[in-house]
Amino acid sequence: MTEPDAKKAAAPKAGTASKAGAAPKRRRADAERNVSALLAAAKKVFDTSGVDAPAKQITDLAGLGVGTLYRHFPLRSDLVKAVVQSNIDACAAAGPRLAAAHEPADALAAWLRAYTELLGTKRGLASALHSGDPAYEALPGYFLDTLTPTLTALLDAGVAAGTVRDDIAAPDLIHAIANLCLAVPGADPDGPYGFAHSRRMVDLLIDGLRTG
Amino acid sequence: MTEPDAKKAAAPKAGTASKAGAAPKRRRADAERNVSALLAAAKKVFDTSGVDAPAKQITDLAGLGVGTLYRHFPLRSDLVKAVVQSNIDACAAAGPRLAAAHEPADALAAWLRAYTELLGTKRGLASALHSGDPAYEALPGYFLDTLTPTLTALLDAGVAAGTVRDDIAAPDLIHAIANLCLAVPGADPDGPYGFAHSRRMVDLLIDGLRTG
DNA sequence: GAGTGAAGCGGAAACCTTTTCCGCTTCACT
DNA sequence: AGTGAAGCGGAAAAGGTTTCCGCTTCACTC
Numbered sequence: 001m002t003e004p005d006a007k008k009a010a011a012p013k014a015g016t017a018s019k020a021g022a023a024p025k026r027r028r029a030d031a032e033r034n035v036s037a038l039l040a041a042a043k044k045v046f047d048t049s050g051v052d053a054p055a056k057q058i059t060d061l062a063g064l065g066v067g068t069l070y071r072h073f074p075l076r077s078d079l080v081k082a083v084v085q086s087n088i089d090a091c092a093a094a095g096p097r098l099a100a101a102h103e104p105a106d107a108l109a110a111w112l113r114a115y116t117e118l119l120g121t122k123r124g125l126a127s128a129l130h131s132g133d134p135a136y137e138a139l140p141g142y143f144l145d146t147l148t149p150t151l152t153a154l155l156d157a158g159v160a161a162g163t164v165r166d167d168i169a170a171p172d173l174i175h176a177i178a179n180l181c182l183a184v185p186g187a188d189p190d191g192p193y194g195f196a197h198s199r200r201m202v203d204l205l206i207d208g209l210r211t212g
Numbered sequence: 213m214t215e216p217d218a219k220k221a222a223a224p225k226a227g228t229a230s231k232a233g234a235a236p237k238r239r240r241a242d243a244e245r246n247v248s249a250l251l252a253a254a255k256k257v258f259d260t261s262g263v264d265a266p267a268k269q270i271t272d273l274a275g276l277g278v279g280t281l282y283r284h285f286p287l288r289s290d291l292v293k294a295v296v297q298s299n300i301d302a303c304a305a306a307g308p309r310l311a312a313a314h315e316p317a318d319a320l321a322a323w324l325r326a327y328t329e330l331l332g333t334k335r336g337l338a339s340a341l342h343s344g345d346p347a348y349e350a351l352p353g354y355f356l357d358t359l360t361p362t363l364t365a366l367l368d369a370g371v372a373a374g375t376v377r378d379d380i381a382a383p384d385l386i387h388a389i390a391n392l393c394l395a396v397p398g399a400d401p402d403g404p405y406g407f408a409h410s411r412r413m414v415d416l417l418i419d420g421l422r423t424g
Numbered sequence: 425g426a427g428t429g430a431a432g433c434g435g436a437a438a439c440c441t442t443t444t445c446c447g448c449t450t451c452a453c454t
Numbered sequence: 455a456g457t458g459a460a461g462c463g464g465a466a467a468a469g470g471t472t473t474c475c476g477c478t479t480c481a482c483t484c
Contacts, residue, residue: 238481240479240480240481241480241481242479242480243480266469266470266471267470267471267472268470268471278471278472279472279473279474279475282471282472282473286472287471287472288471288472
């Protein structure tokens with residue numbers, strides 16, 4: 001959901017297209033397919049080879065030419081941004097699903113762990129965020145804007161059920177966990193300050209969230 | 213070149229300078245001078261143009277050829293590493309100087325602020341640490357190893373003078389401040405979660421360190 | 425001082441990626 | 455089928471890093 005595509009463009013004829021705001025420009029079906037393929041390939045390649053993997057690797061995996069990549073993502077950072085946003089979106093989407101499947105407090109815990117996992121496993125993506133590149137400046141905001149509603153819903157459900165304390169705000173939690181996962185940069189992921197450590201701290205935090 | 217040979221070689225022969233059975237390899241004076249020039253130039257260029265600045269910019273500023281750069285720093289990451297270490301060393305060296313010039317508690321506060329400044333201003337360097345590149349894996353350890361003794365001395369002096377609480381360990385403080393300075397990646401440095409915010413949090417922490 | 429072996433230097437060239445460009449293909453709509 | 459534009463592939467340009475090697479300069483000896 002990172003594309004400005006208005007699914008099912010409502011204006012089939014709309015002769016007066018050149019009107020205020022959004023352009024009713026339709027995208028060709030193959031182009032849309034290619035963008036998805038590129039995004040999927042990039043996600044896979046970033047996971048296995050890091051965010052600095054050559055573009056060629058991605059286009060090869062997607063079975064497309066480099067030109068196609070750069071048509072849809074003019075700057076390399078655009079691709080990274082799209083992948084990050086897609087990850088965030090997926091994380092946000094998991095909220096309602098978990099809420100439907102578990103007790104409120106459990107759903108909350110599960111979601112926070114998923115969020116932790118996202119931050120902890122996409123090391124390359126996280127580092128891109130920290131690169132200082134102006135291209136990524138908007139991402140933290142997107143992060144917060146997208147996840148806050150989801151987390152707020154989970155928290156509220158827990159509070160309503162009386163199993164989650166009511167004095168914690170979603171953005172604070174999002175920040176706190178992000179900080180915990182960033183703890184020590186180059187540390188061994190399984191070492192004293194690595195990802196395992198972060199996970200433990202988050203579990204602690206989750207326990208603290210429950211009432212009783 | 214173009215440098216006035218200010219000094220003459222000191223050690224004629226018999227490498228008595230060798231320590232711990234290391235190889236008595238002598239380095240040519242001009243080479244040593246060039247390494248310093250390169251390091252100074254890199255520091256300046258990294259500050260103004262970021263860690264991704266082209267190598268040419270650095271060698272031009274140093275008045276040397278690219279070949280010379282790559283002779284001394286075979287990988288780009290070697291240069292970054294060297295600059296970071298040099299920054300850390302400078303920070304550590306400031307400890308005794310501050311201790312001699314101020315009351316123990318004030319010296320401690322001043323040093324912690326300098327440390328904060330180091331973390332907060334060298335954005336590019338910090339991001340390099342977070343890049344996940346294996347080349348930088350050893351740096352956090354160097355960080356801790358180099359700064360811990362300095363900070364421990366400052367803390368101890370304060371404790372001895374009775375003006376600093378005695379239940380805080382140096383490494384914990386180093387970690388805590390590092391975390392505070394990393395708060396939110398792409399945020400505006402002067403915004404709600406930017407560097408100014410980090411500085412405020414650190415000041416709070418410093419106040420908490422004093423007794424009474 | 426000159427002589428000499430080797431460390432060190434400069435910068436062109438090789439090598440890689442990213443980004444641009446453009447002729448050809450494919451789609452969407454008649 | 456016909457048509458015009460969106461979209462595609464991949465070669466080439468642009469830009470950066472790393473290697474290579476002939477020449478220079480140093481350190482040290484006689």
